[in-house]
Amino acid sequence: MTKKQWKKLGEQAVPYLLILPVVVYYAAFWLRPVLISVIGSFTDAAGHLTLQNFAMVIHDEAFIPALRNTAVIVLFSVTLEFFVALFLALLINRKFVGASFFLFLAMIPMALPSAAAGAMWITGLTAHGWINSLLHYLGFLAKGKSIYWLAGSETSLLALLIVVDAWQVIPSVMIILLAGLQNIPEEMQEAGYVFGGNYLTVLRKITLPLLKPTIQTAVILRLISAIQIWLIVVILLGFSRLPVLVERIVYYHKEVRGLDISYQMAMGYTIIVAVIVSLVSLAYLQVSGAFKKERGEVA
Amino acid sequence: MTKKTRRNIYRTARLTAFYIFVSGVTIAMLLPLYFIVSLSFLSTREAYRYPLPLLPALNVEYKLTHGERGYLLSVYDPIDKEYQTVLDTGDLEKMSVYMKSQLGAPMSVPEIEQQIARLEHEAPVFFTRRKSLLYNYETFFKVAGTGQAVPALIRSLEICAMTIAISLTIGGMAGYAFARYTFRGRDALKFSVLFVRMFPGVAIAMPMVIILVNMGFYDAPIGLSLVYSVGSIALTIWITASIFMGIPVSLEEAAQVFGATKIQAFLRVTLPLSLPGLAACAMYAFLGAWNETVAAIILTQFNPTFSVVVYQTVLGAVGQVNLAAAGGMVMALPAVIFTFFIRRYIHQMWGGVTV
Numbered sequence: 001m002t003k004k005q006w007k008k009l010g011e012q013a014v015p016y017l018l019i020l021p022v023v024v025y026y027a028a029f030w031l032r033p034v035l036i037s038v039i040g041s042f043t044d045a046a047g048h049l050t051l052q053n054f055a056m057v058i059h060d061e062a063f064i065p066a067l068r069n070t071a072v073i074v075l076f077s078v079t080l081e082f083f084v085a086l087f088l089a090l091l092i093n094r095k096f097v098g099a100s101f102f103l104f105l106a107m108i109p110m111a112l113p114s115a116a117a118g119a120m121w122i123t124g125l126t127a128h129g130w131i132n133s134l135l136h137y138l139g140f141l142a143k144g145k146s147i148y149w150l151a152g153s154e155t156s157l158l159a160l161l162i163v164v165d166a167w168q169v170i171p172s173v174m175i176i177l178l179a180g181l182q183n184i185p186e187e188m189q190e191a192g193y194v195f196g197g198n199y200l201t202v203l204r205k206i207t208l209p210l211l212k213p214t215i216q217t218a219v220i221l222r223l224i225s226a227i228q229i230w231l232i233v234v235i236l237l238g239f240s241r242l243p244v245l246v247e248r249i250v251y252y253h254k255e256v257r258g259l260d261i262s263y264q265m266a267m268g269y270t271i272i273v274a275v276i277v278s279l280v281s282l283a284y285l286q287v288s289g290a291f292k293k294e295r296g297e298v299a
Numbered sequence: 300m301t302k303k304t305r306r307n308i309y310r311t312a313r314l315t316a317f318y319i320f321v322s323g324v325t326i327a328m329l330l331p332l333y334f335i336v337s338l339s340f341l342s343t344r345e346a347y348r349y350p351l352p353l354l355p356a357l358n359v360e361y362k363l364t365h366g367e368r369g370y371l372l373s374v375y376d377p378i379d380k381e382y383q384t385v386l387d388t389g390d391l392e393k394m395s396v397y398m399k400s401q402l403g404a405p406m407s408v409p410e411i412e413q414q415i416a417r418l419e420h421e422a423p424v425f426f427t428r429r430k431s432l433l434y435n436y437e438t439f440f441k442v443a444g445t446g447q448a449v450p451a452l453i454r455s456l457e458i459c460a461m462t463i464a465i466s467l468t469i470g471g472m473a474g475y476a477f478a479r480y481t482f483r484g485r486d487a488l489k490f491s492v493l494f495v496r497m498f499p500g501v502a503i504a505m506p507m508v509i510i511l512v513n514m515g516f517y518d519a520p521i522g523l524s525l526v527y528s529v530g531s532i533a534l535t536i537w538i539t540a541s542i543f544m545g546i547p548v549s550l551e552e553a554a555q556v557f558g559a560t561k562i563q564a565f566l567r568v569t570l571p572l573s574l575p576g577l578a579a580c581a582m583y584a585f586l587g588a589w590n591e592t593v594a595a596i597i598l599t600q601f602n603p604t605f606s607v608v609v610y611q612t613v614l615g616a617v618g619q620v621n622l623a624a625a626g627g628m629v630m631a632l633p634a635v636i637f638t639f640f641i642r643r644y645i646h647q648m649w650g651g652v653t654v
Contacts, residue, residue, distance in 0.1 A: 012482075014476075014480065015476040015479075015480035015482045016476075016482065018472045018473060018475060018476035018480075019472070019473045019476045019477075019488065021468075021469045021472060021473070022469055022470070022472075022473040022492070022532060022536065025465075025469055025528070025529075025532065026495060026529070026532075029503070029507070029510075029525055029526070029528070029529055030495055030498070030503065030529050032506075032510065033503050033505075033506035033507050033510060034498075034502070034503070034506070036506040036509060036510070037502065037505060037506040040506065088324060091317075091320060092320075092321060092324070094317075096317070096318075096321070102321060102325060103642070103646070104639060104642055105325055105328060105329065106328060107638055107642055107645065108328070108329075108332065108635055108638070109328060109332075111586075111631075111634050111635050111638035112332075112631050112634065112635070113589065113590035113592075113606060113609075113630050113631060113634050114590065114592055115590075115592055115606045115609040115610045115613060115626075115627065115630050116335075116609070116627040116628070116630040116631035116634070117627075118610065118613050118627070119335060119609065119613045119623045119624055119626060119627025119630075120331050120332070120334070120335040120624075120627055121331070122613055122623065123334070123335065123338055123620040123623055123624055124331060124334060126620070128347075128349040128351070129351070129620065130334040130337075130338065130351055132349075132350070133349065133350035133351040133353075134330075134334075136350040137350060137353065146349070167327075167328075167331065171328055175646065179646060224497055224499075227499075228499055228501065228593075230593065231592055231593070231610065234614070235610070235613055235614055238614075246499075246501055246593065249501055249505065249593075249597075250593060250596055250597070253505070253596075253597055254596055254597070266505055267505055267506075270501060270502050270505040270506075271502070273499055273501065273502060274498065274499055274502035277497065277498065277499045277502075278494075278497075278498065281494055281497035281498070282494075284497070285490060285493065285494065
């Protein structure tokens with residue numbers, strides 16, 4: 001080959017060289033751990049193929065409750081968060097003095113690290129915490145009385161967790177939806193009114209369909225993080241009181257470590273969480289059109 | 300009334316209602332935050348009161364008289380609006396310790412003796428001391444995680460720094476490739492990166508136990524930053540790709556016309572222009588590594604990160620609400636500050652294609 005051909009080949013190789021480190025890194029620290037856990041979960045101690053590990057997880061008495069609690073939290077919190085956020089976004093969708101400051105404030109709950117959010121809610125929800133104090137000052141609680149927030153039934157605890165989660169998440173979902181609303185050209189909605197639509201028909205026939213991609217994004221991102229809820233549950237209620245999937249991983253890996261089965265149990269739960277989240281992620285990539293060949297450039 | 304004024308009144312009413320609504324939403328968002336801030340400044344005595352004070356006291360008003368066992372110390376309670384006896388002792392050392400640890404308004408023994416000297420002429424004696432508002436924070440760093448808080452903070456910062464370094468170099472290179480070159484498998488790669496980003500971190504952390512133990516990185520900062528980089532590299536690729544796409548190639552080409560090599564052109568032209576975006580990537584990587592708890596719990600044993608120390612303090616802190624609040628505040632502050640700086644990028648990302 002001539003010198004010129006070599007040079008051309010070298011130039012063609014540049015992009016591949018630039019992405020090589022990522023590929024190597026992901027092979028070593030993403031693909032390898034994933035393969036290890038998949039293979040590990042299908043083999044027993046002697047290295048034979050087995051489904052024993054999953055049978056063990058399914059027979060864990062906390063498995064069904066964990067799955068159910070996670071499902072309930074995900075279903076109700078995402079639904080509640082979405083509708084409240086949409087309502088707020090529709091009402092706030094206009095330019096106003098202090099809008100950018102308001103948007104920043106709305107980001108703080110989401111920015112709060114989960115350990116800090118845990119500190120905030122546990123100090124509030126104890127019998128002598130700030131929530132009861134506030135209710136007292138507002139006149140809802142008589143002197144010396146307190147509400148035992150964390151002593152209720154399973155249903156009321158789930159409701160509490162959903163509300164706590166909603167506080168943290170609604171503002172950011174609202175921002176996402178606001179951004180989506182502001183990308184809709186005003187003429188479209190105006191056209192709807194010109195043709196005699198009232199607010200609700202315009203909302204239903206024009207605004208919401210145009211908002212669909214944003215809604216999908218917001219909801220699926222929320223699903224992914226809601227499935228992985230655990231820290232607030234543990235801080236408020238401790239381990240095993242209201243089991244959820246990721247809480248089980250930490251429980252088996254840290255709280256009852258040293259048992260023969262601890263690692264396998266933790267691994268089994270890990271795989272289950274990974275599979276569920278991956279399915280949701282794939283669904284997201286599907287609806288966002290990532291699998292369509294002729295997609296345009298994404299920002 | 301003319302039609303015009305009526306319309307004006309209508310408009311003003313609507314605007315007022317709107318602002319009342321926005322303020323209501325803002326209050327709902329900020330109320331819990333207000334309480335954690337306020338709690339973190341309460342003295343232990345205040346934190347054990349029920350109902351909790353809405354505002355931390357800035358000063359402590361003391362009252363001193365003769366008591367049965369020596370001296371009777373009372374403090375003014377702003378809620379009950381009266382002086383309440385807290386201590387009856389002749390041991391001034393004990394009184395000094397009590398003032399510091401329970402009331403947060405320390406006085407040395409000689410200072411107390413000074414006040415006692417005044418008792419000769421008048422009884423009771425009143426005096427006021429400024430409360431040391433940062434007392435809970437100092438205590439948190441002294442006692443949390445049995446003295447692990449400061450080393451854990453340093454460790455967390457190391458982890459963040461390494462995560463930033465790894466994800467900016469590796470992710471930035473790939474981002475540049477995605478922005479400037481078309482090559483086979485480009486789109487597929489870009490979306491597999493997105494998939495990796497969505498994959499739960501906890502699912503990597505568990506099997507990483509084995510890998511890191513083999514590498515000797517288990518329970519070490521570098522091990523955690525390797526795990527955190529998986530997510531932040533993906534994010535860095537997406538952000539840097541869009542940044543580099545926004546910087547015209549023609550600028551680099553112009554530099555090359557004037558005799559710069561390709562690498563010089565990148566370093567002198569493109570890199571400086573992309574610095575704000577790269578800073579945002581760094582902050583994102585920081586936030587990811589700083590906030591993360593579950594992988595940190597799984598992958599550390601004797602060397603916890605700061606978030607794990609806060610988590611443990613909060614978990615065992617039913618009686619020490621003010622300490623838990625102080626720990627939560629230390630955890631939250633960097634996160635909120637960095638979020639402020641990168642809010643524009645977050646908006647863009649949430650409004651644009653997403654992460």
